[in-house]
Amino acid sequence: MPERTRIDWVDYAKGFCIIMVVMMHSTLGVEKAAGAESWLGHVVAFARPFRMPDFFLISGLFLSRVIDRDWRSYADRKIVHFAYFYVLWLMIQFAFKAPGMMAEDGVGGALGAFLLAFIEPFGTLWFIYLLPIFFTVTKLLRGVPSWIVLIVAAALEIAPIHTGWTLPDEFASRFVYFYAGYVFAPQVFRLAAAVIDRPALAVVGLLAWAVVNGFAVFGGFSELPFVGLGLGVLGACAVIAFSALLSKADLMAPLRYCGQQSIVIYLAFFLPMAATRVLLLKTGIIPDLGTVSLIVTAAGVVVPILLYWAVRDTRLSFLFKRPGWAHIDRVKAGALAPAQ
Template identity: 30%
Template sequence: MIQELSSTEFRPVENEPDASRVRFRHRYRTGTTPAGQRSQRAEWADAAKGFCIILVVLWHVVVKDYLQFDWHVGVPVPGLWGTLGEQFLPLRMPLFFTISGVFAANAAQRPWRVVARSRIAGFLYLYAVWLLIHTAILAAAPELPTDRATSPLGLLEQLTITPSNLWYLYALALYFTIAKATRRVPRVLVLVPAAVLSAVAAAGLLDTPGNRAGLYQNLIFFLAGLYLRPQIHRWAATASRRRLVLTSGAYVLALAAMALAGAQEWFGVWPAVSVVAVIFGITAAARVARLAVLSDPLARLGRITLPIYVIHMPVLALLHRLLLVPVSGLGRPAQGLIVLGYPVLLTGLVIALSLGIHRGLLAVRARWLFALPGSRRVEAAG
C-alpha cells in the first residue's frame, strides 16, 4: 500500500533559487501508486513530525520557562506539567530520529560527494550558523536555564565535541557520516554497537555533558529507520484501532513499570521503553492520518519543522525575560487563572512567532540562514 521513496522524493528542507519558502517537503513518483495512498503515507510521517516538534517546544516551555516562575497557587499544577512532559521523553526524539532514518535511506546510497555536501556539510553549516545566533541572543537572557557558550573556549567546545540545544542538526550530520561509511557493513555489526552505546549512555555509564547523551542514545533509532524502512512502511499501512490500543497500553505499562522500579538508569531499560514508544508513535500517526481534522494541521506543521527548531529557543529566551518577573509577581487569583493553560498558550505563541520570523527572514532574502549557500537545495532527513 505504501510506495517506496525514490532518491529525490523526500526533500524536507529545500532552497531553490526561485522558491518562496524553505520547508520540509515530500515528493513522489507519479503513476506508481494511487494518489490517496501516497497522500496517506505523507500524512502519517508529517503528522508524526508535527507532533514531535510540538513536544520539543512544549518541553522547553515547561522546563526552561514555566517551572522557573514563582507559582503560589496552592495546587500542584506546575509539577503535573513537568511530570506529563517527562512521559514523552522516550517518544519525542527517538520517533523524530526514526522518521529521519526512514527518509535518509536513499540519500545514504548516493555518492560521497553528494552526501558530504547536501547532508553532512549542509547540517553542519546550519548548526554552526544558528549556534552563533543562539549564543548571541541567549547572552541577553541569562535567566533562561539552558546550555550556552559563555567564552570562546565554550563556543569551540559546542562547535566540536559537546553540541548545544541545536544538537539534532549536529546529530544528523554525524549519523549520515556513520550511515554512509558503514553502508557495506553487515547491519547487525552496526545496529548492535549503536544499541549498546544507547544503553550505556542512558545508564549513565558515559560522561555526557551538554547534549551528548541525546547524541549517543538516538543513533540506534536513526539507523533502525534507515535499515527497517520497508517494515515501518508496512506497519504504518496496516495500523489498526486494535493495534493502537495495544501499543498505547504497552507504552503506558512500560512507563509505569520503569517509574515504579526506579529503573530509568538500568542498563537497556530506557532504550527498550523508547522502542515501545516509537512503535506506538508510528501506529498513532498512521491512525491520525485517516482523520483529516487532526492530520492536516499536524502535517502542515510537520513540513516546516526546521525554522521552528532553530528559532524557537531564542524566542523563548526573550519571552522568558519579559514574563518572568510579571508572572511571578501576580497574585494568587490571577495565577490561578493561567497556571493550567500557560504552557499550551506559550507553546502556541512561540511556534507562531518562530514561523513569523522565518517568513520575515525569507522576505529579506536571508535564505542562507536555512540552507547551505551555493547549493541548489539542502536536504534534511525527517
Template identity: 30%
Template sequence: MRRLPALDVARGLAIVLVVLHHAVLHLDAAHLLPVGWRSVNGELVLLRMPLFFLVSGLLAASAAGRSWGRLLRSRLVPLLWVFALWSLVRFAVFRVVTPRFQPWEADSLVPLLLAPLRPTTGLWYLYALAAFTVAARALGRRAAWVLVPAALLSVATSEQVLRAPYYVWHQMGRCFVFFLLGWCLRAHLLRLLGTLRVLPAAGLSAVGAGVLVAHGAGLLDVVGAASAVSVVAVVCGLAFAVLLTALPGAGAGALCAAAGWLGRRTLPVYLVHELVVGVGTSAVVALGVAAAWGRPWWLPPVWVVLAVLVSLGVRAVALRVGASWAYEAPAAVVERAAGLVERVGGVLQRAVRAPAGRGARRARGGTP
C-alpha cells in the same frame, strides 16, 4: 518507495514535544513551571528524540546510494551551515537577553568555539544528524551489523552504566540505534506502516501511553526498563501517527493535516523556538506579570503554540526579505565547502596510499 503521510505526522508530533521540553526547562528555571509538568517532561524523554531520530533515519536512508560528493552538497553542508549560523544567533540572544536561563551557552565564547567538536546547544540534533548520516553511509551494507552494538550502547547510556562527559554525546549514544533502525529497516517499516489498520494502531497507541504512565509511576523500576519503554514508546508513537491519518471526521482530519503540515516544516521551528521561549520567559519575569498569573497549568502549552507560530512567522519574513540563507546554505557556500572537503579527503587518501604502495614495491623487490 512513497513517503507516507504518517511520517510527516510523526515528525510534527516529535517537534511539538521538543518545543514543550524547552518550554518546561525555561519556565522551570524562572520558577514559573506548573506542578506536574516536570514529571511529564521527564517521562517524554523516552519518546521525544528516539522518535525524531527513527523518522529522520528512515527519511535519510535514500542517501545510502549517493556519492560522497552529492551527499556533502545535498545534506551535510546544509545541515552544518544552519548549525553554525544559528549557534551564533543563539549565543548573541542568550548572552544579551536571557543569560540567567541559558548560562551554559552564553557565559563565555568557549562553548561556541568548541561547538564543532563538543556541541552543547539546543541545536545538537542537527550535529548528531550529520554525524549519524556520515556513519551510516560509511558503513554501507555493514550498517545492519552495527545494530546490536548500537543497541547495547543505547542501553548502557540510558541506564547510566556508561556516562559520556557531555550531555550531547550521551544523547547521541542513546539515540544512534534509533536512527540506524530507520536507515537499515526503511523498506520494512514503510511496508508495516502502510498496512497498519485503525484498530491495531489504536491498540498500540493505548499500549504506548499505558507503558509511559506505568514507568512514570514507578511500576517498571527495574534495570533496563527505560530502554525497553523507549522502544515500545517509539513503536507506539508511529502507530499513533498512523491512527491520526486513518481516523474519520473533520476534527481528526484537521488535526492530522496540521501535524503533517508542521512535520514538513520542522527545521524553522527547531532553529527558532527556544529563542522565542527564552525571550518570552524573560519578558514575563521582567514585566512582573508572573505573580499575577501564578502557575497555571496551561502555561507550557501556550508557550508551545506561541513558539511554533513565531518560529514559522520568522521564517516567512526571512523568505519575504530575501534572507533564505538563514535556513538554506547558499549554493556558493555549499560548493566551496564540499570542494574543500573533497580536496582534503583526496590528500588524506594519497597520504595513506603512499606508504602502502612503497611497502608493496619493497616486497616485490625482495621476492626471488
C-alpha cells in the same frame, strides 16, 4: 528532479515530536525559573522515553534513497547541509547570549564558549549537530552487516555512558534509533499501512502502550538498562501508529504542517520561548505554571513559522534555506536548499 511527494504520517510524526521537544524545553525552563513543578511536567515526563528516539528514527527513514550516492553529493545533502544551519544558528543564539556571558566571564570567557560550541553543541542545537555525524557514521559502516551494527548500537544505548560530553553521550543513547530507522524503513512503512487498514486494533494497541509507558515512567524504572531501549522502540512504534491514524482522517493539518517545518521550528524556537517565559513569569498575569508552560510552548512553535513565512521570499531567506554558495555539490547559481 521533482521533489518527492511528502508522506502525511511522517509529517504528523515529525510535527508531534517537534512539539514535544519544544514543550520539554519550555516546561523545564518555566519550572526552573519559577522553582516549582507544573502539571505539564507530567506530560513531558511521559514523553521522555520516546520523544527523541522517534525523532531520530524518522531522521533515518529515507536514508536508503541517498546512502549509495558518491561522497561529494552525499556530504552536500547530509553533512554540509546541517553544518550550515548549525553554524548559522549558533552565531544567532550566541549573539543573544553573549552579553550575559561577557558580563559574567568577560570577553575571553564568551569567546571560549563560542569556540567550545564546535566540539560541545551549543544550547538547543545538539540535534542538528549530531545528525551529520550519524549520516557520516552510517555511510562509513555501509559494508558492515546491519545486524552487527544494531547489536553494537543497542549495547551503547544500554551501557551507562555518561561522560558529560554531549557527543559521545548522545551518540551512544541515540544512534541505535537512527540506524534502526534506516535499516527497518520497509517494516516501519508496513506498520503505518497496517494501522491505516485496521484503526480499531491500532487504538487498542496504543492504549495498552500508554499504560505500559506511564507505569514505567511514573514507577521510576523507565531509564533502567534494557527497559529504556525497549520503551524507546515501543514508543517510536506508538508515535508512528498514532501519526498514521491522524493521517487517515487528516483532522490535524496544522500538526502536519509543523512536521513539514520541523527543522524551522527547531532552529528558531529558543528566542520566542525564552521571551514569552520571561514576560509571563515577570508579569504574573497567569498564575498557573502549567498554563504558562503551554503558552510558552505555543509561542515556541508558532513564532518560528511566522518568521519563516516573513523571510522566505526575502534576502533573509538564508535563515531557513541554504544558499548556493553553501553547497559543495553542483547546484544552479543562487539555488537555495530548504532546512529540511
